[in-house]
Amino acid sequence: MRRTIAEPTATGPATETSKTTERTTTSTSVATDGSNADTEATATPESRSPSIDDIAVTSETDGESVTVVWDASDPDGDLGTVLIRVVVDPGDSAQVAASRTVEVDGSEASGDTTLDLDGVTAGEAYEIRLQVEDETGNVALAVRRETTDE
Known part of the structure; x- marks a missing residue:
């Protein structure tokens, strides 16, 4: 204050x-x-940003997909969308290999989203980018760096 x-x-x-x-x-x-x-x-207090409360990433045994488990909240109760992206070559050209948008609302949301790892080669590093946006345009972002099994 x-x-x-x-x-x-x-x-x-x-x-x-x-x-x-x-x-x-x-x-x-x-x-x-x-x-x-x-x-x-x-x-005004209505312009407070959402938050990402938890993110966990697990690869499927075949190495062809990844599941992102996430929890998000917003103190204003106006959650809007959750965008999950798989980004390959994050240090150079940063190509989006897979993307999924989930519509949410209220003050809390959670989910588990599975994305294909097409375009990610064995042993290659990639990022999971989780973006939560509320209805007023405030954004929270979490990034996890992962590597596929060889």
Whole structure:
């Protein structure tokens, strides 16, 4: 919590007071006579970001697919989508080998998503990128680096 308080002076210009509580900021301009000129909220708690609470990755024994188990939450209750991607060659050209989008809602969601590892060769490193977006466009991202069995 940030709080700045300035007292008006009889001869000086108007001063400003602002305070931040959680993610809401309120600014108040104070006229030289001590009266409040205006108050304006510049952010609201509804703009809080989602979070990825858990991610686990398991490869199938045949090495041709991977299952991503995930849990996500949003303090505002406006979850929107979960995007899971398999990215090969993450250090160079970063090609998306597989992708799945899951529509979610509410304040909590979980799932297990299986993706094919087409385009990933034995012994090659790849990334699992899990992105959670809420309805206001806030995003959380988790990245796991994996290697296929040789």
